[in-house]
Amino acid sequence: MSQILIPPLPSPSSSSSPTLYSKLKIRQPSSVRPVRSQPMLHSGSNSSPVYNPRWSLRGMNALVTGGTRGIGHAIVEELVGLGARVHTCCRNGSELDGCLREWDSLGFGVTGSVCDVSVRAQRDELMGTVSSVFDGKLNILINNVGTNIRKPVVDFTAEEFSTLMATNFESVFHISQLAYQLLKASGVGSVVFMSSVSGFVSLKSMSVQSATKGAINQLTKNLACEWAKDNIRSNAVAPWYIRTSMVEQVLSNKEYLEEVYSRTPLRRLGDPKEVSSLVAFLCLPASSYITGQIICVDGGMSVNGFYPRHD
Numbered sequence: 001m002s003q004i005l006i007p008p009l010p011s012p013s014s015s016s017s018p019t020l021y022s023k024l025k026i027r028q029p030s031s032v033r034p035v036r037s038q039p040m041l042h043s044g045s046n047s048s049p050v051y052n053p054r055w056s057l058r059g060m061n062a063l064v065t066g067g068t069r070g071i072g073h074a075i076v077e078e079l080v081g082l083g084a085r086v087h088t089c090c091r092n093g094s095e096l097d098g099c100l101r102e103w104d105s106l107g108f109g110v111t112g113s114v115c116d117v118s119v120r121a122q123r124d125e126l127m128g129t130v131s132s133v134f135d136g137k138l139n140i141l142i143n144n145v146g147t148n149i150r151k152p153v154v155d156f157t158a159e160e161f162s163t164l165m166a167t168n169f170e171s172v173f174h175i176s177q178l179a180y181q182l183l184k185a186s187g188v189g190s191v192v193f194m195s196s197v198s199g200f201v202s203l204k205s206m207s208v209q210s211a212t213k214g215a216i217n218q219l220t221k222n223l224a225c226e227w228a229k230d231n232i233r234s235n236a237v238a239p240w241y242i243r244t245s246m247v248e249q250v251l252s253n254k255e256y257l258e259e260v261y262s263r264t265p266l267r268r269l270g271d272p273k274e275v276s277s278l279v280a281f282l283c284l285p286a287s288s289y290i291t292g293q294i295i296c297v298d299g300g301m302s303v304n305g306f307y308p309r310h311d
């Protein structure tokens with residue numbers, strides 16, 4: 001019978017020593033304290049809480065790319081809340097420091113690196129740091145970073161095309177490659193890719209971004225099969241409009257926003273926390289038989305064929 005492997009609680013290791021942090025130039029909070037919240041169940045007869053490992057990430061290590069804003073920020077907090085130790089990265093050092101200070105004040109054990117994931121050498125450096133921070137073991141990789149350039153196909157310059165490809169697809173492919181040995185070494189690994197409904201359906205002026213998300217969807221399925229032997233699962237999450245800085249500008253157009261609402265059965269935008277909850281579920285032991293799936297978080301948008309509003 002197969003076993004669900006729950007890594008042991010991390011012991012205070014050398015990786016959290018100030019000397020090592022400064023040697024590696026890792027951004028860290030002033031003190032990395034244990035997280036507060038842990039998932040509990042209430043036993044039937046008396047109401048004393050019982051720890052349930054199926055719904056906990058306690059003892060697990062996670063890398064979340066792009067964790068300082070939007071969906072990535074919500075994912076960092078969701079994973080930490082379930083007991084994981086998280087490392088994140090972004091390009092803006094002062095924004096990263098601000099987030100780390102805030103998480104520290106909440107008692108969250110989060111570390112971070114400044115890294116532009118579209119640059120190969122910086123990805124190498126990031127994964128070297130992650131390996132040092134987590135002693136060569138990684139349970140969770142969240143490939144969250146992605147960007148967009150909205151233009152008709154014929155207007156794309158070669159440079160814009162390369163930027164989108166490097167940021168959205170080449171980066172997640174390479175980071176996954178670099179993470180493989182760490183995921184394998186942990187004994188139980190989970191990769192979650194941030195896709196989009198644009199990977200399934202055609203959206204105006206988004207052909208190149210859509211192609212990168214379509215590629216992510218296929219990579220999700222291939223890795224699920226290729227890495228299953230190593231107990232590494234691979235899934236993707238595909239959001240429709242979620243209220244973040246990335247889409248602020250396009251949604252500031254009232255008419256466009258109305259079109260978005262009318263196309264969305266739930267008649268509203270999503271919140272980053274409505275994506276992070278699914279990402280966290282896909283990392284939990286409770287989802288241990290789910291792999292190779294791409295799940296939409298879209299208020300019903302992707303299943304909305306023709307449904308006139310008569311209500």
Ligand SMILES: NC(=O)c1ccc[n+]([C@@H]2O[C@H](COP(=O)([O-])OP(=O)(O)OC[C@H]3O[C@@H](n4cnc5c(N)ncnc54)[C@H](OP(=O)(O)O)[C@@H]3O)[C@@H](O)[C@H]2O)c1
Pocket residue numbers: 065066067068069070071072089090091092093095115116117118144145146147167194195196197238239240241242243244245246247
């Ligand atoms: N929001 C939506 O409606 C929506 C819908 C479908 C899919 N998605 C997908 O969800 C993911 C997150 O989107 P979001 O809306 O949360 O974005 P966001 O609000 O713009 O946040 C992006 C985060 O990633 C970091 N980042 C961006 N480029 C980076 C790079 N080259 N290297 C390292 N870090 C980088 C940003 O920090 P820095 O700027 O400091 O680097 C920030 O922390 C993306 O893959 C996106 O395609 C979003």
